[in-house]
Amino acid sequence: MKKTALLVAIFAATITSEAQSASRMYVNTNKFEGRYVCHPIAAGGIAWSIKSKKWIGTGFQLDGSESLVLTLKAQGVKAQKNGMGEDEDAMSYKVDVLGMPAGIPMSCLDEDNYIGAVDGFLGCDLILYQLRMNMDELRYMTIRDTGFINGQDATDATPSINIGTCRKVD
Numbered sequence: 001m002k003k004t005a006l007l008v009a010i011f012a013a014t015i016t017s018e019a020q021s022a023s024r025m026y027v028n029t030n031k032f033e034g035r036y037v038c039h040p041i042a043a044g045g046i047a048w049s050i051k052s053k054k055w056i057g058t059g060f061q062l063d064g065s066e067s068l069v070l071t072l073k074a075q076g077v078k079a080q081k082n083g084m085g086e087d088e089d090a091m092s093y094k095v096d097v098l099g100m101p102a103g104i105p106m107s108c109l110d111e112d113n114y115i116g117a118v119d120g121f122l123g124c125d126l127i128l129y130q131l132r133m134n135m136d137e138l139r140y141m142t143i144r145d146t147g148f149i150n151g152q153d154a155t156d157a158t159p160s161i162n163i164g165t166c167r168k169v170d
Contacts, residue, residue: 024082024088024117024118025080025082025083025088025090025116025117025118026080026082026088026089026090026091026114026115026116026117027090027091027114027115027116027117027120028077028088028089028090028091028117029091030074030091032072032093032115032122032135033072033073033074033093034071034072034168034169034170035069035070035071035072035168035169035170036069036070036071036072036133036138036166036167036168036169037067037068037069037166037167037169038067038068038069038070038133038140038164038165038166039064039066039067039164039165039166040062040066040067040162040163040164041062041163041164041165042059042062042162042163042164043059043060043061043062043066043160043161043162043163044057044058044059044060044160044161045057045058045060045144045158045159045160045161046058046148046158046159046160047155047158048153048154048155048157048158050155053153055148055153060160062162065099066099066162066164067099068097068098068099068140068142068166069097069098069099070095070096070097070098070131070133070166071095071096071097071098072093072094072095072122073093073094073095073096074091074092074093075091075092075093075094075111075112076091076092077089077090077091077092078090078092078112080114090114091114091115092111092112092113092114093112093113093114093115093122094107094108094111094112094113095107095108095113095122095124095131097124097126097131106126106127108124108125108126108131109124109125109126109127110124110125115135119134119136120134120135120136120137121133121134121135122134122135128144128146129142129143129144129145130142130143130145133166138165138166138167138168139163139164139165139166140163140164140165140166141161141162141163141164142161142162143159143160143161144158144159144160144161145159146159147159
């Protein structure tokens with residue numbers, strides 16, 4: 001009887017512990033720290049057509065210059081509000097990006113960037129661009145959301161999206 005009660009207690013503690021870790025909203029370790037090389041596989045968006053004087057959907061040619069190097073540096077665990085409004089420990093990462101646009105090094109606008117524990121997503125706002133990356137699947141997306149809505153019909157105001165894959169190099 002005592003053995004059964006002990007096994008039930010251990011089982012209940014294990015389930016409770018797993019449920020708590022599964023309900024985490026943020027990663028609280030430095031496991032994603034390192035450098036990642038990312039290469040685009042497709043790009044598209046909308047562009048202003050001078051000929052037809054209207055916006056059209058389009059694909060963009062990739063020439064290899066669109067590759068990115070991301071560097072994630074763990075900054076330490078900080079309290080963040082989770083989906084329930086409760087404080088949760090979350091590892092803060094500083095994210096530097098090289099290669100976008102035109103090889104200019106830049107950092108995420110937020111000093112603290114967090115990675116989702118459930119979905120493995122990193123979100124980063126850059127000047128003129130947004131970067132989203134699934135750290136578990138090593139897939140990324142960059143979004144240039146400037147142009148069109150500002151009222152300018154011009155060929156240099158082209159909203160676009162690039163998708164690609166990454167590999168961790170160190």
